[in-house]
Amino acid sequence: MEYLEAKEKFISTWGSLGTLWGINKAMAQIQALLFISTKPLSMEDIMEELKISRGNTSTNLRQLIDWGIVTKKIITGERKEYFTTEKDVQELARHIAKERSRREIQPVIKILKEISSIENDQTEKTKELIKQTKSLHDLAETADAMLHKIVNQEQNWITKSLLKLIK
Amino acid sequence: MEYLEAKEKFISTWGSLGTLWGINKAMAQIQALLFISTKPLSMEDIMEELKISRGNTSTNLRQLIDWGIVTKKIITGERKEYFTTEKDVQELARHIAKERSRREIQPVIKILKEISSIENDQTEKTKELIKQTKSLHDLAETADAMLHKIVNQEQNWITKSLLKLIK
DNA sequence: ATAAACTTTCAATAATTACTGAAAGTTTAG
DNA sequence: CTAAACTTTCAGTAATTATTGAAAGTTTAT
Structure with a gap:
């Protein structure tokens, strides 16, 4: 080639x-x-x-x-x-992650929060809806927080410290 | 509502x-x-x-x-x-992450590796292509490794330990 | 001011992707 | 074996999304 x-x-x-x-x-x-x-x-x-x-x-x-x-x-x-x-891939990844979070993850978190706080009429299906949307809400928040944390570190923090940690 | x-x-x-x-x-x-x-x-x-x-x-x-x-x-x-x-969101996230890695990230890593190992004729543009595809290759591998590591932990490892760490 | 050099906008069209519904296929009960 | 109950497949169509190209808009040089 x-x-x-x-x-x-x-x-x-x-x-x-x-x-x-x-x-x-x-x-x-x-x-x-x-x-x-x-x-x-x-x-x-x-x-x-x-x-x-x-x-x-x-x-x-x-x-x-x-x-x-x-x-x-x-x-x-x-x-x-x-x-x-942007020629630096780390910087590029930061920009993209940040934007996708802002445009896509944040709005979904907001909606999930809204849904999970509907009035609980104690029926089984309502309880299930609340439970499941709450779980998704928590997951989305955790994932988003991690993404931000990872993405906002200096290049070396992530490649050195975290990579060492998880290996 | x-x-x-x-x-x-x-x-x-x-x-x-x-x-x-x-x-x-x-x-x-x-x-x-x-x-x-x-x-x-x-x-x-x-x-x-x-x-x-x-x-x-x-x-x-x-x-x-x-x-x-x-x-x-x-x-x-x-x-x-x-x-x-699957009703457990953590488990759900694991499945999805695993599949997307297998179907999407892995093939791209393979192609980037191929491209970054073309013959280096020492022209500026070839050097740039190699350099940049190598960087992307490294990023993709790091991201994929992290994803796997995160995704393969017990539910509590991630929510407890890592979350504590990055907060 | 005006004309050339350039960029943006947008209605029309092309390309892609998703969806339907009915025919073909499969499984199970008797 | 046959019929009923169910699922899959797929050609045709609908819906969505991307692209073109030309007209309108903008900027700069003189």
């Missing part, structure tokens, strides 16, 4: 992984492309490399920026905007 | 959460329904409660069984098959 094949494989693998996890293909592929690029890329560059339309590129770049993992890079003397992604 | 409303809210919330994480709506809703049900349900029961077709119910039940989180329950004297889901 040489460079071009490897590059294509990387971009397409990342793209389908994204799909699997509820992130759209173009978005994942743009990020992948930037991730292995040695220099910032323009919209033009991205469109050409990935063979996608201008509109698609624009929309997904904006989403990536919104997620905090892609930034505009102004190149002096150039009219075009250039883009780079 | 009383029982019926709470139940519907729970099922639909779980359904849309599923969608967000790449699990289909019907599958998530069936699991949610079983999760708060006080007794095993038949295909008929599920179809009626969720207003979905027989085919859809059958397909998704099979998938849930395949994931190891729903089991058939034979009720003596009954011709129909009845279904229950």
Whole structure:
């Protein structure tokens, strides 16, 4: 396998992984492309490399920026905007974990809490609903707390201390 | 909010959460329904409660069984098959984490390893590709190892020891 | 001010994914 | 063996989601 094949494989693998996890293909592929690029890329560059339309590129770049993992890079003397992604995987993982927590886990925790505090009429089915939603609520909170804790450590805390601990 | 409303809210919330994480709506809703049900349900029961077709119910039940989180329950004297889901959330989380690792993380680790070991021709772009896919490979392995370790502990190890540690 | 260079928006369309319902398949009772 | 009771499969269709491309919008240079 040489460079071009490897590059294509990387971009397409990342793209389908994204799909699997509820992130759209173009978005994942743009990020992948930037991730292995040695220099910032323009919209033009991205469109050409990935063979996608201008509109698609624009929309997904904006989403990536919104997620905090892609930034505009102004190149002096150039009219075009250039883009780079966070290159440090740990930092990247932090951003993604933080955002998914905020957008997805937190709202679910809120709803589970609401549901688990319905009036208890002492019927079996109500008791079961309360019990089970409470358990899920606790699990979600625990998982989210762990995620935050892990994600907010310095790179070395996690790779060194925790990894040592759980091995 | 009383029982019926709470139940519907729970099922639909779980359904849309599923969608967000790449699990289909019907599958998530069936699991949610079983999760708060006080007794095993038949295909008929599920179809009626969720207003979905027989085919859809059958397909998704099979998938849930395949994931190891729903089991058939034979009720003596009954011709129909009845279904229950794992009721312990910790156990449920273990199953799901284990399966997602096996189906999704492991294959990606394999591909990243392949890519990161392409022939290094010493050009800048090849060096960058190798460096970045290696980093991702390491991250994926670390995350996966942690997931496994966490997920394979007794319920109390995680909720007591680790939670105490990170608080 | 205006024109060129560039980006965003969005209605139309394409691609993907989920769902239905009926036919085919399977199991059990008698 | 046969019929009833039940489950699975799958072709057709519906619903959802992603993508295009051109018009509208914005910014910058002169």
